[in-house]
Amino acid sequence: MDFDFSDDQKFLKTEARKFLDARCGVAVVRGVLDDGAKAYDAELWKAVAGQGWLGVNIPEAHGGLGLGGVELCAIAEELGRALAPIPFASTVYFVAEALMLAGSQAQKAKWLPKIAAGEVIGCFATVERPGVLTEAQVQAKVEGGKLTGVKLPVTDGDIADLAVVLAKQAGRGSLYLVELAGPGVAREVLTTLDPTRSAARLVFTGATAEPLGDPGEGMSLAEAILDRAAVMLAFEQVGGADRALEMAKEYAMQRYAFGRPIGSYQAIKHKLADIYIKNELARSNAYYGAWALGAGGSQLPLAAAAARVAACEAFWFAAKENLQTHGGMGFTWDVDCHLYYRRAQQLGLVAGGAKAWKERLVSQLERRNAA
Amino acid sequence: MDFDFSDDQKFLKTEARKFLDARCGVAVVRGVLDDGAKAYDAELWKAVAGQGWLGVNIPEAHGGLGLGGVELCAIAEELGRALAPIPFASTVYFVAEALMLAGSQAQKAKWLPKIAAGEVIGCFATVERPGVLTEAQVQAKVEGGKLTGVKLPVTDGDIADLAVVLAKQAGRGSLYLVELAGPGVAREVLTTLDPTRSAARLVFTGATAEPLGDPGEGMSLAEAILDRAAVMLAFEQVGGADRALEMAKEYAMQRYAFGRPIGSYQAIKHKLADIYIKNELARSNAYYGAWALGAGGSQLPLAAAAARVAACEAFWFAAKENLQTHGGMGFTWDVDCHLYYRRAQQLGLVAGGAKAWKERLVSQLERRNAA
Amino acid sequence: MDFNDTSEEAAYRKEVRAWLKANAPRTKGARDGGLEDPVSMDDSRAWQRKKAEAGYACITWPKAWGGGGGAAWQSVIFGQEEAAFQTPANPFAIGLGMCVPTVMTVGNEADKQRFVRPAVLGEEIWCQLFSEPSGGSDAAAARTRAVKDGDDWVINGQKVWTSGAHFSDFGLLLARTDPDVPKHKGLTMFWIDMKASGVEVRPIHQMSGASNFNEVYFTDLRVKDSQRVGAVGEGWRVALVTLMNERLSVGGGGGGSNYRRLLALAGDIQTLTGLGVKDAALREKIAEWYVQAEGLKYTTFRTMTALSRGQTPGPESSIGKVVSATLMQDMANTALELEDQFGIISDPANAPLAGGFQTALMNAPGLRIAGGTDEILRNIIAERVLGLPQDVRLDKDVAFKDIPTGR
């Protein structure tokens, strides 16, 4: 039994926090929020690449540090806490993991070193319309190696170099690698609830598409990628939720009403206790997800669903009740509460909403019980 | 717009409260709770009959007062508040209403005067197994005027003289009147969560059954009866929820902790405010149900569902949080909190649980939107 | 229990409906335009004057003051009927709902003569200057100082959360005239000219992008002693008159977020197990929200019934905002979960139902706070409706300047 980060992992996490405290203060986040033309903070992205974080879970043979999924989770928690406005999740949790899961040797050799070095930004393009991702939803198709169709929203689709796209070939969902600088690709930036993370509509009109993984396996590969990403995103959510609780606590200690700190009133105390409870439940479920990620066994789908359901609930609750604790200041633009409120939605939706994950969780539970 | 009880109805309600304060104190309720052999309080039942309440909504031609459904609702609220341990709902909301809805002139003439006079106790026997009442669930059947089958739980089935039974004839659900004193009827008392209201298993082995309403219309008649009963039960629930709130408030004012009344702490204040909010929402929905009852139009199914959903939520919440407000005393046998906790479950289940009524509500909403 | 109008009500409703049909500028501007829309100000003034001249503005006020000389139930019926028409934004609500009634109750004869009629006619607009940065839920903690200087008072300080300050002509200002006595005793009320030098209005940028509120700064603002509303030191009692009116006027309102729209959305969206509208989890939530929303609606009918019967409405009207604000936030969040990844898109051109649920999600936090937070409203229900004892107060019997502020 060793159910916590190891000392080395804790050191990595502490260093990551120091680094982000210095390089990713709220001014950096607001720099992206307030500048409509700025999709991410390029300087931070470069610095993060310089730290080697993009390759934490990429084998050394492919230019990464080869540390592992748990180390990536440790970093994810800190990125979530800092609301880092960079395409980390798209590039690392989705595209790099997709390549490691399904890529050919040649594909891995071509792309992973570039990802680890920060030379390539990735995006994961699956959905096309409102509602959960199902194979039936997919209209995009590939014929003769050319992709036609529309994907939205695609997180970081406006800035990505490389997309993993779910499309149909001969009626069966398959994954493809598409270089977005090539011909037959048009992009349009979307207005979203969280301007600190960009999203786009991608329109493909005969773009060159290279199969990733076995044809016809696209949907199950996409689900496997989502399982892995869900765990890493859960750590980002836990990090964000923890910071929201800290903000609420700091404000409740220094804000006075009727002659005493609002943190001495039970309405605020119990609200913050409830945030704490949800955060700890989310953290414990995320830890289990991290273990399942490393253990590589059949536990992952259930563990990932539990991590995601708990994390979505925790961050949303922490974000909205932190804002509420701030009272009138909370809903002003200048106070940071809404940054967490926005990011809670972004992280809560980017790998599919909690509602769908609850259904996935119970399906997995039934499968386990039947086994 | 006149969305409240009228002055006459308020007078009736005030008189009912006075009467029940005098005749149905908690000692009467506990008399039934503590005596396993006592299914109801026969003395109170007689007194209630003497008040004419059993016939409030029965036409004068059939021995009732012919006042109306709203007047019955006013009395129901007071009965719920007093936790009256009598077979009022079974006899009046279910059987008398069933007779008025579907009975032949002869059936009405035979039974309604006896019900109004308190000479006959009724029961409504529909379900046979766990889960919602559906036509498919019904195994009981009538052949050649003889009923065979098992019904449970049947509220007041152990003490009733007359049952309205849902059974199948030629595969189609139909309602029947069955005199329980006749041959072919066996009864067994069931242990339930609320011993202040009795319930039984009824076993029919060739009991004489007389059709009530058109054959094959049993299921839709049962639903129409449930709609009417749901509104009246909602008033019982609102009455119970109001009393639970009062109990919580009284205790919170007189109980001191750490040198001041617990009612001065926000945890208790906000809990009681939440009970109040739910109670008022339930009351408003119940009023609308009472209006729909009288208006007799197509609004009733939706109005009844809304009244029931709001009332189930309000009474359950008030009952459990009143108990919680009482702390350690709350879960002792000697303090009355558990009487309301039990009755909240009894009323919340007797006409089917809130879950099923939520589905009925939305179905009705869709029907209305489509119209 | 009757939803139908009495004959008297029906007659009034018929008259109102006919008048509205003939007079309401139904093609101009949307009712949802918001206070800050400058384009509609002329339309707003014109509509207000038209109503006033017909006796439909301030229906319950005496005719002598420009009102309609009518009953409360008439006011409710007019409001119901007017809601069916597209009318301009209403920038007069705070003045006519709170400030001017305070002047009418507490002010001197000259002020009443001067201010009431122009306000009814829509010629002059008022704002309410109570809240301060350090005060929050505690309006009596006002620190804005008014210091006597000869016959005048000199005012310095800052107010916040002031709706409509940028287009208001006058403001009702709560100021501290004596910091050496307990909090509630050292306050005095004034009316001020919002266009005077010494008054600076700065809009507050909200998280939703809108600016419905302002900060207002006072720098050596000089007001005459005749601008005092009520006696020196009586400011809190005067404020209570204003706030009492506020509680009656703050309504519910779910914005772009209601169960009908959610049903419509769910009819178009797939879940993992089928069409959204067939999903039991969503259906149960819709049922729960339906009984809340309808419960609030029927509760206002109970209030209206009390008014029609000439009674004072019961405390049940206090539950509106605390229910509807959370309902709006929960429903919006559920709608976005149903939209799944697509839910993040807020652009009306791409988002389902023109992004109504996304807008609701961003507006809901403000609704849970403005006009009394969820927590303060529950305190009010517990104390004023249920009669539970006040929390321990450390700010009651000490000089205002000695109340702990944490600074």
Added chain:
Amino acid sequence: MDFNDTSEEAAYRKEVRAWLKANAPRTKGARDGGLEDPVSMDDSRAWQRKKAEAGYACITWPKAWGGGGGAAWQSVIFGQEEAAFQTPANPFAIGLGMCVPTVMTVGNEADKQRFVRPAVLGEEIWCQLFSEPSGGSDAAAARTRAVKDGDDWVINGQKVWTSGAHFSDFGLLLARTDPDVPKHKGLTMFWIDMKASGVEVRPIHQMSGASNFNEVYFTDLRVKDSQRVGAVGEGWRVALVTLMNERLSVGGGGGGSNYRRLLALAGDIQTLTGLGVKDAALREKIAEWYVQAEGLKYTTFRTMTALSRGQTPGPESSIGKVVSATLMQDMANTALELEDQFGIISDPANAPLAGGFQTALMNAPGLRIAGGTDEILRNIIAERVLGLPQDVRLDKDVAFKDIPTGR
């Protein structure tokens, strides 16, 4: 992140499992029998002695006192393994978990020599006499009086919520020795002989029908000054030692109510739209409860990891009961709603799953209250874990007899 045992843990677990296999009385009595079952008392004592002799009772206590001389992680592993066997009810938990450790920390040498070993061996049972009718959540409000009379103390008063009082040999009693000083300063701790005259035990009839608790009355109970545990007036500090141990030992436990049983129930029951187990509303609730229940389980693994690493567990262990009690109540209510009309039947012979959810519904209110109410536990999390300021206290700097009690 590793769920697997270290080699050291694995070795210990193997040893424990072998010993349990050879020694656990697996066919006797159900573990759920409850404290009050007199039939199992002999079995309980025998099992405790067997464990003590093998070093598996009080594993972390020194061998010199009859303990196992082991580490905290060994204690956790033994508990996990023992849970897999059918062992007799454990009436020693309160004594060994709270009372005797207090004697070991605060008591005099003679008391330690006298009491520790017999308690470890299961020969003597202890109960804790802190709560009083007027005290509730406030243990320091004890009114039971101890008055000095020569070399003795004479005790009068009443305790309540005393688990196991009727079969206990000794009790740890918190009494007021000075009502003229502030609340926390006038208390003194004693051990008492529960069989002495002057002690009367009356069972409390709970709403569930069970009697897990007692009232204990003291009438001129005479105890020697040598029965004092700690100094006169130091009772609250001694009580804190006991309560600290209580917080570590109060666990979660959902009883007959868990998501596996709910899934099983739902597989047998029809809703209006199909089989219960296919109902999205129920499935989403199961998912939410699953992450709560698993979250609590993994949180205990985090605690165990800290113990294994020789660290002090973090504050996360404080969330157990507040989550599990409400979970139990909500789940039971949902199960009954699913059973619909049938849900009212509580008779195990007729109710689905032997009425487990009905039992849970009646036990849940007690779980939300006993050992700290939901409200008190949230206070504790807010103050001790998050460091938020205490509420205003009116009972701190006044003589105990002058604290308002409302009487």
